[in-house]
Amino acid sequence: MTWFVRKIVDLFSFLSGLYYSRKYAAIAKRIGRDPSAETTRRRGFIIVQVDGLSHEHLLEAMRRGYVPHMSRLLQRGHLRLARWRCGLPSTTPAVQAGIMFGNNFDIPAFRWYEKDTRISVLTKVPFLIRNVQERISRGRPGILREGSSYVNMVDGDARLALFTLSTLGSQRFFENVRGLGFLFLFLLSPWRVLRVITRSVWDYLVDLGKRIVGLFAPGRYQPFDVISPFLMILTNVVLREIQTFSAMIDIYRGMPAIYTNYYSYDEMAHHCGASSREAFSALRGIDHQIRQINRIRTQYHRREYDLYILSDHGLTPSVPFQKKYGQTLGQFIVQQLGEDLLMDEQGGSERQWTIKAQFLAQELAGIEARLSKRGAILLLRLIRQYVENRIPRAPEEIPWDLTRRRDVVVRNSGSLAHVYFNVSPEPMNLSEIALIYPPLLRALVEHEGIGWVVGREPGETVIMGKEGTRTLGQEDDIQGQDPLASLPEPEHAAAQLRRLTSFPHSGDLILLGSWNPEEGTVISFEDQVASHGGLGGPQDYPFVMYPTDVEMDAERITNSEDLYSHFMRLYNLEPPG
Numbered sequence: 001m002t003w004f005v006r007k008i009v010d011l012f013s014f015l016s017g018l019y020y021s022r023k024y025a026a027i028a029k030r031i032g033r034d035p036s037a038e039t040t041r042r043r044g045f046i047i048v049q050v051d052g053l054s055h056e057h058l059l060e061a062m063r064r065g066y067v068p069h070m071s072r073l074l075q076r077g078h079l080r081l082a083r084w085r086c087g088l089p090s091t092t093p094a095v096q097a098g099i100m101f102g103n104n105f106d107i108p109a110f111r112w113y114e115k116d117t118r119i120s121v122l123t124k125v126p127f128l129i130r131n132v133q134e135r136i137s138r139g140r141p142g143i144l145r146e147g148s149s150y151v152n153m154v155d156g157d158a159r160l161a162l163f164t165l166s167t168l169g170s171q172r173f174f175e176n177v178r179g180l181g182f183l184f185l186f187l188l189s190p191w192r193v194l195r196v197i198t199r200s201v202w203d204y205l206v207d208l209g210k211r212i213v214g215l216f217a218p219g220r221y222q223p224f225d226v227i228s229p230f231l232m233i234l235t236n237v238v239l240r241e242i243q244t245f246s247a248m249i250d251i252y253r254g255m256p257a258i259y260t261n262y263y264s265y266d267e268m269a270h271h272c273g274a275s276s277r278e279a280f281s282a283l284r285g286i287d288h289q290i291r292q293i294n295r296i297r298t299q300y301h302r303r304e305y306d307l308y309i310l311s312d313h314g315l316t317p318s319v320p321f322q323k324k325y326g327q328t329l330g331q332f333i334v335q336q337l338g339e340d341l342l343m344d345e346q347g348g349s350e351r352q353w354t355i356k357a358q359f360l361a362q363e364l365a366g367i368e369a370r371l372s373k374r375g376a377i378l379l380l381r382l383i384r385q386y387v388e389n390r391i392p393r394a395p396e397e398i399p400w401d402l403t404r405r406r407d408v409v410v411r412n413s414g415s416l417a418h419v420y421f422n423v424s425p426e427p428m429n430l431s432e433i434a435l436i437y438p439p440l441l442r443a444l445v446e447h448e449g450i451g452w453v454v455g456r457e458p459g460e461t462v463i464m465g466k467e468g469t470r471t472l473g474q475e476d477d478i479q480g481q482d483p484l485a486s487l488p489e490p491e492h493a494a495a496q497l498r499r500l501t502s503f504p505h506s507g508d509l510i511l512l513g514s515w516n517p518e519e520g521t522v523i524s525f526e527d528q529v530a531s532h533g534g535l536g537g538p539q540d541y542p543f544v545m546y547p548t549d550v551e552m553d554a555e556r557i558t559n560s561e562d563l564y565s566h567f568m569r570l571y572n573l574e575p576p577g
Helices: 002-030 055-063 068-075 092-101 126-136 181-188 190-216 227-253 264-272 277-299 321-325 329-337 352-369 373-389 430-436 440-446 490-501 561-570
Strands: 044-050 079-083 111-114 119-122 148-150 160-162 257-262 305-310 316-320 342-346 407-413 416-421 450-457 460-464 468-472 476-480 509-513 521-524 543-547
Touching: 044 277, 055 068, 055 079, 068 079, 068 277, 068 305, 068 543, 092 126, 092 561, 111 407, 111 416, 119 126, 148 227, 160 227, 227 257, 227 277, 257 277, 264 277, 277 305, 316 321, 321 521, 329 342, 329 407, 329 440, 430 440, 430 450, 440 450, 450 490, 450 521, 460 490, 468 490, 490 509, 509 521
Parallel strands: 044 257, 044 305, 148 160, 148 257, 316 521, 342 407
Antiparallel strands: 079 543, 111 119, 305 543, 407 416, 416 509, 450 460, 450 509, 460 468, 468 476
């Protein structure tokens, strides 16, 4: 009986392999994507990123049956599951830069401000993230050389980078595949076409129904809008099918490295909750895409591939600062410093469907064209240190432009905020801020929505909390209670905060939303019910699923840069010489 079952399985595997070989060989030949001439003896790898899914919420999704294929990969011993630490900031651009280039230095958030050039950086703007990639990749080869990148922020030196922000405008999908790839996807997989159409219509009707409900229950869902949900669903569903299809073609071609990122869970989780039905339904769809990719990986063996499924960060349930306190963080700072303050505050949605709409628009164009009491004590100490440590200068030598004292910039990224004072083009120390803006530090430290106020002193990082201060220098000095004590790994958090303050373009003040360990929630400086960027809860702990015969000590990973060395070493990607 065992022999008979084995023969049946072998026959099925043979027929499946023959089917995929004939099917994708025909597609590759007709659309001009013939198998690569490069030798395929070297083992390749496929990275599937599930954006925003924490280790904790993955386990919950498995228990609730939303990711059956990922669960089977673990149960059958094909992959192992581990939790790792993404480091600060817990945002996609920093994590992907670390994984693909081994360098995420001076990527302080999802959005930040550069005082020296007066440039606001928003990493979902293509030319800005392209500039970031050029800086962090100098002298560092990417892990995707001769490979492909789909729907990422940086390209990892991929030969083919489609729907990737850093290459947006330089490559177009339909030009690369001679305009026929998507047509063949429809012609050869009519069930896929039917699924795309029915899924799009169903999602649109469900979304429209919720918006109608929102007319009678304001605040429960998004404002009523007929067009926007259609565009969001179109870009999410259609482009998701394209990226899956392209990854499957690349497996046939024998591309050495493939990295594809699925955003839909992160989008839904931000606005509906990390374990909401809406977010987990999006996750179920991603699980189905992973099953398709893994099926051709196991059935077609032109090149042997290792499969990695991972996330870049998690999301922590959050309460928006503005909703709870009736004003934004920037408005609170204005209140402390005066109504005549020139406040420039930015936050906002990170919804990737707007970016995908840009992709879609470009493709269409291409086709058409072709302190508490302790805080008060600290404030006095900082002012005193400033006076004692500096030699008085003549007025013309003062490095500040006091006419710009009113010019303050706030950049919010989830539960992380950077505050910049344009009185100086250089990063300012806490003692300088205390001297120029005497009431501010105390007000920030004492605000219940702000968990930590972090700043610099020469050679030191100062972390201020409600009940104490921790100074990281040559020695670790704690006055009062350790402000990081509520976190599960205070020492790791301290090391990450010290690194963050070393970035030239981090804020003069770094603020992190309050973390409530009893409720498992964090305060977000954006309008999100689940957020990331800072410290506290699942946002700090993504997951990685990796082959059982691959060695990976995930517990030793403290920053995404550590994964870069794993891929470079294991897949012989070290540069020659």
